[in-house]
Amino acid sequence: MTGKIYSASTTAPVNIATLKYWGKRDTKLNLPTNSSISVTLSQDDLRTLTTASAADFFQSDKLWLDGKEESLEGPRLVACLSELRALRKALEDANPEFPPLSKYHLHIISENNFPTAAGLASSAAGFAALVRAIANLYDLHQSPEDLSRIARQGSGSACRSMFGGYVAWEMGQEADGSDSRAVQIATQEAWPDMKAAILVISASKKETSSTLGMQTTVNTSTLFKYRAEVVVPQRFKEMSKAIVNKDFETFGKLTMIDSNQFHAVCLDSSPPVFYMNDTSRLVIGLIEKFNKIHDRVVAAYTFDAGPNAVLYYLERDEPIVLGLLKAAVPEVDGWDKKSYTASIAPTVPEGVDKRILEALREGVSKIILTGVGSGPQSTEETLVDSNGLPK
Template sequence: MPSDESFVAVTCTAPVNIAVIKYWGKRDEELILPLNSSLSVTLHQDQLRTTTTAAISRDFLEDRIWLNGQEEDVEQPRLQACLREIRRLARKCGSTGDEDQHLLTPGPSDRVHVASVNNFPTAAGLASSAAGFACLAYTLARIYGVEGDLSEVARRGSGSACRSLYGGFVEWQMGQRADGRDSVAWQVASESHWPQLRVLILVVSAERKPTGSTVGMQTSVQTSDLLKFRAEALVPARMAEMARCIQERDFPGFAKLTMQDSNQFHATCLDTFPPISYLNDTSQRIMQLVHRFNAHHGQTKVAYTFDAGPNAVIFTLEDTMAEFVAVVRHVFPPEANGDKFLKGLPVTPVPVSDDLKATLAMEPVPRGVQYIIATQVGPGPQVLDDPDVHLLGQDGLPKPRPAA
């Protein structure tokens, strides 16, 4: 067991982000440089977050990492890329640790143990890798005493992770430099900018997606003409328009563009050869439900977007959330009691009018949606100062996890 004098641990959390202008495809696989810029919404960590503890001791003989309680291969290339980059920055700035946090003075060569847990499904198309690598980068920076922008560190683990380094609404600039130094994330608007905006995660499947994002992107870059057209001809104008919608809190404009970009991203996946399909029948039914709901009201009151998976992310405003939750419950009836169908923010139950049911004209599909997570826009990574929350014990090994 490491001695108390040589052991240092830091625990941080980081959020999920959901892209409303999608990133798909890289121009440089090693540096993780995207074909196009992207823009995302950071979700609140009260509902979706990654928690990571990093511990350093001069008694550790090797780097080790655990994810959701299972030890993973520390030689995984993306993980090694993050470790190399953070240690390079630590050497560059001559880090001596954070004196104010009573850390020791770990050097870049000191071995590190890392434990990370998600409170949401992993590898199911809910941006778990973005939250995970953002949290890793942020936590490692704290323990190695690295300051400044961490876009490159997080990006080397998972491209979209750099967007999870900030709260609110975030742009990842594709950049132009071959070395990727200008491919960074920055905050378009803070988490307090649009307080009425709400987000509903409709979990259709918590299973691991059949085609991983990395492989899917590589195949699309090699075979999809639509991907090239999208990146060069369409995304730049969409980025500018989305930024305007956010700044002006123009929900109908934000919603329409969010849905259009999601549809085109999945069209690009179908244009890939062999084609990639991340959506299932329930996903398609949710899209239909959204459009019929909006048609009933004669205005765009809800929007969907889908990342690389079947789970829907719904954007709406606070005054519409309860009605749409009731509609989802009507079309996708949960288990008999349904007590665990809605998680996260409280939503006051409301009835679905007969007129709305008639407009929807959709036969119920029991348990098509497993559950809903209600959340809102939230802040970027946080440091947890309470040592009791560390995921690693003084021996550098994961603490026993409480039963679910």
């Protein structure tokens, strides 16, 4: 039984926060205890591709991730779908000639161009792609800001993946979350020379989920409230200004101290929550030393809820940053993905302890070289076949 299948496809990016989101004031609506800022990474390297399709002969809502069918019953997915359907319904009510897609079941098919479980913010890209693809399928004219409120309900940080470039998630004040949404601070084009190197570091054991970790912190840390209420608002202003001014020194300093403070409030929780390991700490020590040798912030590290290091740096410093990393982890997977790395010579500045580089080698499994990128992009590439199933 087949018939007309309506579909739309989009890609969406990963984003890595430079001012961290940690703590929910409403767990159902994913409302945060503080505003946050992130850089959207290039979809050439990390992206989710999602096709949303609807047809009157579909029997139920279905979702496939990387070829595997997944449940659509989670309350977060349900919240996203029902909000989007309600917007479509309003359109149909106003325009009776529109096909009644809001009544059709959805088949959503999604694929990442990177391993889902590597701790690389795949849920942010995933929910952003899902919301954007369905919004396109439904011909919704809501702004990305408005749609970001829906994506937020899927996964908090997903709201920031609705934009490219440099993005703020304004925490908002309303109890219903209507003002908790993402806005763009600067486009990718405004500050295009931001690069990122991700060092994939294997975790020795399963980490605490970020939802559980956040709630442990909110409920038990005595330092957390001070961070959320006093420290972050000030940093938010300073970092937004640094981005607009393309002031990497300030941006990088704030990025590092905020990553450290996020992990500090995790440690101040009971039981304490640890995401970084000894290898993560070696990266911190190495970059602090490297910046000190150069007497400026050449590279800025940040760590999410896992041991992987993300290093931000400017394109002009690529030879020295990648020279250092090539000396540290010359053999890991990922160097061959970028042609320009072939010409970079491994370089260890005087003052860097070579034993640190050797120790790093044991803990780093992969490098991903990328940079600031664009927001969700519509694409003709489709993942759905003529029966409404994954190709």
